[in-house]
Amino acid sequence: MAQKNLLPLILLGLLRDTKKTGYELKKDFETEIGEFWSVQHSQIYLELKRLTELKEISSTKGFFGSKIEKTYYEITPLGEERFEKWEKSFQNELAVNKDxxxxxxxxxxxxxxxxxxxxxxxxxxxxxxxxxxxxxxxxxxxxxxxxxxxxxxxxxxxxxxxxxxxxxxxxxxxxxxxxx
Amino acid sequence: MAQKNLLPLILLGLLRDTKKTGYELKKDFETEIGEFWSVQHSQIYLELKRLTELKEISSTKGFFGSKIEKTYYEITPLGEERFEKWEKSFQNELAVNKDxxxxxxxxxxxxxxxxxxxxxxxxxxxxxxxxxxxxxxxxxxxxxxxxxxxxxxxxxxxxxxxxxxxxxxxxxxxxxxxxx
DNA sequence: CATTACATGTAAGGAGTTACATGATTAG
DNA sequence: CTAATCATGTAACTCCTTACATGTAATG
Structure with a gap:
């Protein structure tokens, strides 16, 4: 592991309540959770692909207007399991605050x-x-x-x-x- | 630039007063500056190599006992220039604090x-x-x-x-x- | 009609971590 | 004599950022 990858957990967390598109997830990082975490959209789409391969999320196609396809992602029971495991886990040390x-x-x-x-x-x-x-x-x-x-x-x-x-x-x- | 690389600046800063070996720099990250920044020794040696290529530091050989060679690094005027430029530069935005x-x-x-x-x-x-x-x-x-x-x-x-x-x-x- | 927002990706390259690798020297 | 410390690197992997790339739809 290069760096502690928390992005998949964030994405799972954001998908727990409702299914969302990659674009909507990206928007969440500009408003909602953007105060506490930052990420580029390129990384989001990569991670969504990986989570799909792991079967922790699934996707369905939708449309924006009549031509542009958009993909809705939904959390699976496997994804929920992973998220909940993280959510209740304890840390045993603090990361250095880089400023x-x-x-x-x-x-x-x-x-x-x-x-x-x-x-x-x-x-x-x-x-x-x-x-x-x-x-x-x-x-x-x-x-x-x-x-x-x-x-x-x-x-x-x-x-x-x-x-x-x-x-x-x-x-x-x-x-x-x-x-x- | 993948991430804002501050390590070369830290190394230059740590070398301003006295010449040091890679190992001593590594030690600084366990005590002194370790409270405020973390890095692996592998990264230090890589960065020392790069700074040498840029002629921002120079090195001389020393010995530990009779067999083990150690390398002392020293800051050059070019390195000092880079460091001082950074030291007086202003930020125009704050990084997100990831916790x-x-x-x-x-x-x-x-x-x-x-x-x-x-x-x-x-x-x-x-x-x-x-x-x-x-x-x-x-x-x-x-x-x-x-x-x-x-x-x-x-x-x-x-x-x-x-x-x-x-x-x-x-x-x-x-x-x-x-x-x- | 032009700009902004919607929408989704790939590519390149550097940063950071973990593991692998080796060997001398000192302290208990 | 054994463990910790001193000392310096390479390799593999993956994260993260920046830039490239494309095209539709809504807004003013």
């Missing part, structure tokens, strides 16, 4: 380094923007669906917001401290 | 789902352990070296600790809430 900005800071030795201020400001703006975006998402998402019935989603959006709050606070505190 | 646990939660719909409690507990233990480890690192690292002279490192260790504090707080709050 380019954090990495870059590691190499800045001197507190008085002039670049520090600008780099932090740049990062601060990015995270402030993300925080605003997440707050908006929180309102949007849970005006449409029920919190109690989508509790995991609620929890992680809540976490993402708190994480960004901590991140921006850390950055602004750091800005203050380097000027002391 | 398997967060992903898993996304798919848990019902607040009363029995797995929720166990999964959170498992994750809580892992993060509590990590937090304890980071606090220890903070003490260890800055008893040896000066904070003001290794400010970036101080900042990110500080951030990592706060991140874990937020993470564990989120998890324990969530545990409380699902039992309400």
């Amino acid at each position: 380019e900005f954090v990495l870059k800071l590691y190499f800045i030795k001197d507190k008085k380094d002039g670049r520090l201020q600008q780099l932090i400001k740049n990062q601060y703006d990015l995270h402030l923007e993300k925080l605003a975006h997440l707050n908006l998402r929180m309102k949007e998402v849970f005006s449409k669906i029920d919190k109690e019935q989508n509790y995991g989603h609620y929890l992680i959006l809540n976490h993402a917001i708190k994480r960004e709050e901590e991140y921006t606070k850390w950055l602004s505190d750091s800005l203050e401290n380097i000027n002391k | 398997e646990f967060v992903l898993k939660l996304y798919f848990i719909k019902d607040k009363k789902d029995g797995r929720l409690q166990q999964l959170i507990k498992n994750q809580y233990d892992l993060h509590l352990e990590k937090l304890a480890h980071l606090n220890l690192r903070m003490k260890e690292v800055f008893s040896k070296i000066d904070k003001e002279q290794n400010y970036g490192h101080y900042l990110i260790l500080n951030h990592a600790i706060k991140r874990e504090e937020e993470y564990t707080k989120w998890l324990s709050d969530s545990l409380e809430n699902i039992n309400k």
Whole structure:
């Protein structure tokens, strides 16, 4: 295994409730789950093919207009089994959190380094923007669906917001401290 | 580019002060920078070869005992240039933070789902352990070296600790809430 | 009528992990 | 004398991104 491949699990999870096309799955990564995972559509279609070979999903043909065929994918009992096994499995260690900005800071030795201020400001703006975006998402998402019935989603959006709050606070505190 | 390759920059950064062998660089990933980045030694040796071809590092032979040769790598002006260019560059967007646990939660719909409690507990233990480890690192690292002279490192260790504090707080709050 | 959205793929190439491979040196 | 550490690589595999490729349908 090159990298821990979680994409098949995500696809199975997204297909548990309703059958979907590859395009619809791709759309989910731009809205719904896109906050927490990213992937290219090329990878989705490859993985759908593989899952079909494994008989963890099955497909039926549909039409968009009269000419374009589209393929609906549906989860099979085998796929459900795999997904549920993953869903209840425990981790025994945490992955390293790779963050380019954090990495870059590691190499800045001197507190008085002039670049520090600008780099932090740049990062601060990015995270402030993300925080605003997440707050908006929180309102949007849970005006449409029920919190109690989508509790995991609620929890992680809540976490993402708190994480960004901590991140921006850390950055602004750091800005203050380097000027002391 | 398949993935944003930051390893060459890390290697250049680690070689700025002193020349090192591949093995010593590998060791750095187990201690120093290992908190913030992970990599396999096979990848290190490949990247050292590539950096040598690019003339961003140069190498000299040394000996371990009388038989085993070891190779010391040293940064060149070209390598320094590349590193400094990266060091002062700004990001214009944030990478998605991929966290398997967060992903898993996304798919848990019902607040009363029995797995929720166990999964959170498992994750809580892992993060509590990590937090304890980071606090220890903070003490260890800055008893040896000066904070003001290794400010970036101080900042990110500080951030990592706060991140874990937020993470564990989120998890324990969530545990409380699902039992309400 | 032009742009955006819908829809599905293949190809190329680099990144990352795991396993394989070898051998000297030091510490207990 | 045995295990851990020092030391450096290659090979296989697969993940992931970017680019290429094609064509219909809806919207303004």
